[in-house]
Amino acid sequence: MSLDKNFIEESQKKLLDEKRRIEEDLERFAKPTDAPGEYETTFGDQGTDxxxxxxxxxxxxxxxxxxxxxxxxxxxxxxxxARIDDGTYGYCENCQKEIDTDRLKAYPAAKTCINCN
Ligand SMILES: [Zn+2]
Structure with a gap:
């Protein structure tokens, strides 16, 4: 048994939304570096006192x-x-069993099952 295609699409959508939200948060005080996904906190200049x-x-x-x-x-x-792309999404990184869908619903980026968490 593997995950439903619709469920994976739904998770992917959630992940992309979350990604955008985090990137917006980061960009409020940090700037992206040349490395993908890496940011650098900028130093605020409030004055010289x-x-x-x-x-x-x-x-x-x-x-x-x-x-x-x-x-x-x-x-x-x-x-x-990346796991969605290569077809390994939803499997526990530790025991290779399927991760409970309720867990994935609550936390789409989960890479381990509840037992291995
Ligand atoms: Zn596991």
């Missing part, structure tokens, strides 16, 4: 953490889309 410099650093540090987390999600989405 010590206070302003301190809050720039703080903002940069927050954004850097956010950038890492969004990039990680983006990477998972890219991988899921």
């Amino acid at each position: 010590e206070d302003e410099n301190a809050s720039e650093v703080e903002e940069y540090t927050d954004n850097l953490a956010l950038e890492n987390s969004l990039e990680k999600q983006l990477k998972e989405i890219h991988e899921a889309l």
Whole structure:
């Protein structure tokens, strides 16, 4: 048994929507680099006072953490889309069993089943 074609199309749509949303989020404070899917947090320039410099650093540090987390999600989405392309989408990376469709519905980028998670 393999996943329904419609279900895969639905998941692909969700993944692409999610991808767009994450890219928009990232572009608010980071700029894309030459490497696909990799972003670089830009350093805000609020002013040259010590206070302003301190809050720039703080903002940069927050954004850097956010950038890492969004990039990680983006990477998972890219991988899921690649698995759709090569026909391995929906199978657990660890035990090769089919991932429960309820799990994929809630989290389309899932690469392991509930047991291996
Ligand atoms: Zn598994």
